[in-house]
Amino acid sequence: MTTTPPTQDLDHSAADLLPPDPTQPQGQLPRTAPLIVGVAAVAAGALVGLILGSGLAVMVVLAWAVYAVAYPTWSAAVENRRKATDRLVTVLVWTAFGLAMIPLVSLILTVVIKGSRAISWHFLTSDQTGRALIEGTGGIFHALVGSMMVTVIAAVIAIPIGVLTAVWLVEYGKGSRLASVITFLVDVMTGIPSIVAGLFALAFFQIVLSDPLPRLAIGGGVALSLLMIPTVIRSVEEMLKLVPDDLREASYALGVPKWRTIVKVVLPTAVAGIVTGVTLSIARVAGETAPLLLIVGTAYTTNWNPFDGALATLPTFIYSALARTGNPQYGAAWSDQVWGAALVLIVIVMTLNVVARVIGAVFAPKAGR
Amino acid sequence: MSLALGTVPDPDTEADQAVDKEADMAKSIDVSDVNIYYGDFLAVEGVNMTIKARSVTAFIGPSGCGKSTFLRSLNRMHEVIPGARVEGKIVVDGQDLYEPGVDPVTVRRQIGMVFQRPNPFPTMSIYENVLAGMRLNAKKMSKSDADGIVERSLRGANLWNEVKDRLDKPGAGLSGGQQQRLCIARAIAVQPDVLLMDEPCSALDPISTSAIEDLIHELKTEFTIVIVTHNMQQAARVSDETGFFNLKATGEPGHLVEFNPTSKMFANPDDPATEAYISGRFG
Numbered sequence: 001m002t003t004t005p006p007t008q009d010l011d012h013s014a015a016d017l018l019p020p021d022p023t024q025p026q027g028q029l030p031r032t033a034p035l036i037v038g039v040a041a042v043a044a045g046a047l048v049g050l051i052l053g054s055g056l057a058v059m060v061v062l063a064w065a066v067y068a069v070a071y072p073t074w075s076a077a078v079e080n081r082r083k084a085t086d087r088l089v090t091v092l093v094w095t096a097f098g099l100a101m102i103p104l105v106s107l108i109l110t111v112v113i114k115g116s117r118a119i120s121w122h123f124l125t126s127d128q129t130g131r132a133l134i135e136g137t138g139g140i141f142h143a144l145v146g147s148m149m150v151t152v153i154a155a156v157i158a159i160p161i162g163v164l165t166a167v168w169l170v171e172y173g174k175g176s177r178l179a180s181v182i183t184f185l186v187d188v189m190t191g192i193p194s195i196v197a198g199l200f201a202l203a204f205f206q207i208v209l210s211d212p213l214p215r216l217a218i219g220g221g222v223a224l225s226l227l228m229i230p231t232v233i234r235s236v237e238e239m240l241k242l243v244p245d246d247l248r249e250a251s252y253a254l255g256v257p258k259w260r261t262i263v264k265v266v267l268p269t270a271v272a273g274i275v276t277g278v279t280l281s282i283a284r285v286a287g288e289t290a291p292l293l294l295i296v297g298t299a300y301t302t303n304w305n306p307f308d309g310a311l312a313t314l315p316t317f318i319y320s321a322l323a324r325t326g327n328p329q330y331g332a333a334w335s336d337q338v339w340g341a342a343l344v345l346i347v348i349v350m351t352l353n354v355v356a357r358v359i360g361a362v363f364a365p366k367a368g369r
Numbered sequence: 370m371s372l373a374l375g376t377v378p379d380p381d382t383e384a385d386q387a388v389d390k391e392a393d394m395a396k397s398i399d400v401s402d403v404n405i406y407y408g409d410f411l412a413v414e415g416v417n418m419t420i421k422a423r424s425v426t427a428f429i430g431p432s433g434c435g436k437s438t439f440l441r442s443l444n445r446m447h448e449v450i451p452g453a454r455v456e457g458k459i460v461v462d463g464q465d466l467y468e469p470g471v472d473p474v475t476v477r478r479q480i481g482m483v484f485q486r487p488n489p490f491p492t493m494s495i496y497e498n499v500l501a502g503m504r505l506n507a508k509k510m511s512k513s514d515a516d517g518i519v520e521r522s523l524r525g526a527n528l529w530n531e532v533k534d535r536l537d538k539p540g541a542g543l544s545g546g547q548q549q550r551l552c553i554a555r556a557i558a559v560q561p562d563v564l565l566m567d568e569p570c571s572a573l574d575p576i577s578t579s580a581i582e583d584l585i586h587e588l589k590t591e592f593t594i595v596i597v598t599h600n601m602q603q604a605a606r607v608s609d610e611t612g613f614f615n616l617k618a619t620g621e622p623g624h625l626v627e628f629n630p631t632s633k634m635f636a637n638p639d640d641p642a643t644e645a646y647i648s649g650r651f652g
Contacts, residue, residue, distance in 0.1 A: 175451055246488035250552070252449055254502040254559060255478030264505050268492040365491035365541065
């Protein structure tokens with residue numbers, strides 16, 4: 001224990017009330033300090049870069065290094081060590097944030113810029129029938145239909161199984177040996193590589209249909225549902241666990257049977273989280289490629305029949321169109337198509353994410369007055 | 370049944386009303402040789418008592434002595450916990466609650482419960498919370514009947530004047546004391562015979578506690594009330610009879626030490642352990 005007052009561990013208002021610690025400088029950097037140092041650092045980086053004749057990247061790194069050293073040093077000189085450390089860590093945290101944002105921003109910008117060239121009404125509403133082999137000026141309608149069909153089939157299979165399994169795990173099987181076995185298997189399932197799910201669907205329909213190379217949308221739905229089920233189970237399970245036991249007991253104490261308690265109290269209380277989790281799991285499988293290549297193949301025409309025939313989905317369309325971008329005559333046109341389809345896929349997934357958040361906010365229990 | 374809840378009962382007619390009500394409301398409870406287990410662990414041992422109709426019975430005792438466990442066994446809420454079970458007889462209105470073939474759901478419809486922490490349903494409005502006992506059981510009723518039940522129950526819980534203008538607002542938006550009175554309104558809306566209260570005031574401030582205690586006084590004209598409390602002053606204030614639970618020793622099951630009228634319990638208890646606990650010389 002020291003006998004000096006612990007000035008530097010208190011916040012400003014409290015520190016102001018205490019006598020100043022003579023061992024610590026008591027200055028304060030101006031509020032515009034980050035800006036001043038920033039301008040100086042950019043100038044220094046640019047100057048050194050020009051003198052050395054180096055490129056923009058080197059200048060940026062130099063400017064960052066100058067900033068990361070100068071800003072805390074200035075603070076240490078004027079203020080005290082604690083504030084200098086605080087400012088140094090602030091710089092590092094912002095740096096890490098910026099680095100993490102670079103790939104995201106770069107990806108979105110690239111896709112939007114390159115993809116928006118391809119987007120047109122024609123692109124969204126026509127398929128590749130007839131044009132595919134000669135010029136590559138078709139659209140992605142067949143892939144939109146295929147993606148929608150496969151995803152809906154997967155959701156129809158996975159959501160009831162996932163939600164009911166989670167309800168059983170939380171409400172009925174809690175603590176039993178079977179429940180822990182199922183939880184373990186669900187965890188294992190979460191880690192299944194998507195290609196294996198595709199292989200399973202392929203093998204399954206080879207046996208069921210006695211067809212050496214089955215191509216059907218249902219198969220794609222089965223493969224994707226295998227990937228969806230564990231995520232649905234885990235997210236719904238977590239949401240159901242968040243429902244306080246108090247509410248279940250309140251319902252039981254009113255003479256409400258257990259199944260009604262689950263249907264009318266537990267599920268409505270957790271519905272916001274459940275819908276969000278389910279929507280995010282749909283968004284996750286909407287971008288799957290590998291299992292779909294195995295079981296639904298690729299196609300150029302729109303296939304509305306989920307029980308028979310190959311069809312294209314957005315990811316598999318991107319994959320197959322990419323192979324044609326090397327064509328000396330039509331490569332550029334195919335390249336546009338690839339970026340356009342990628343943009344549409346990103347927009348769909350982002351929309352699903354936004355929808356999930358909106359639904360979560362709408363259904364959340366309100367505590368307003 | 371015309372229960373003039375909310376209006377101040379005339380002392381002269383109150384007794385007459387009580388006789389009328391005796392036929393269908395407010396049952397007494399006979400408990401004999403009840404042992405309560407969590408799995409293999411015997412939590413409460415050998416309880417015998419008779420809880421009188423239309424009175425307030427309080428259970429006091431140190432933490433972990435099994436008074437809440439015993440209370441929860443009175444409406445078969447104890448067995449909600451996996452592995453929990455009850456031996457012995459708890460007879461309400463000639464019917465043993467633990468006889469094979471008795472449906473716990475039916476028992477809980479007749480014996481309502483208010484919990485330690487206020488637990489209104491967060492997805493429901495104040496109005497829907499009061500009607501939860503009917504709505505959750507999909508009972509059909511007309512709008513005017515529903516309105517009547519809501520008003521009568523909220524008046525019965527002394528909450529009507531505070532919430533009548535915002536019945537469609539979420540129940541979770543009320544203060545803690547109001548939420549607890551909402552939970553009481555919800556419990557009395559289904560017209561139970563008995564109302565169990567598990568430390569209903571322990572999460573509330575003194576003003577809200579006082580409101581709930583006044584309410585308990587009013588409710589006992591119609592319901593048999595059993596209340597668990599850590600607060601001996603509260604037991605002395607609200608109850609007609611008191612049961613003192615204690616542990617024989619750490620790790621031993623809890624048991625009923627003494628069960629007597631509250632006035633005798635706090636003035637001249639039979640058992641020296643009761644006196645030690647009540648006077649603060651516990652141990």
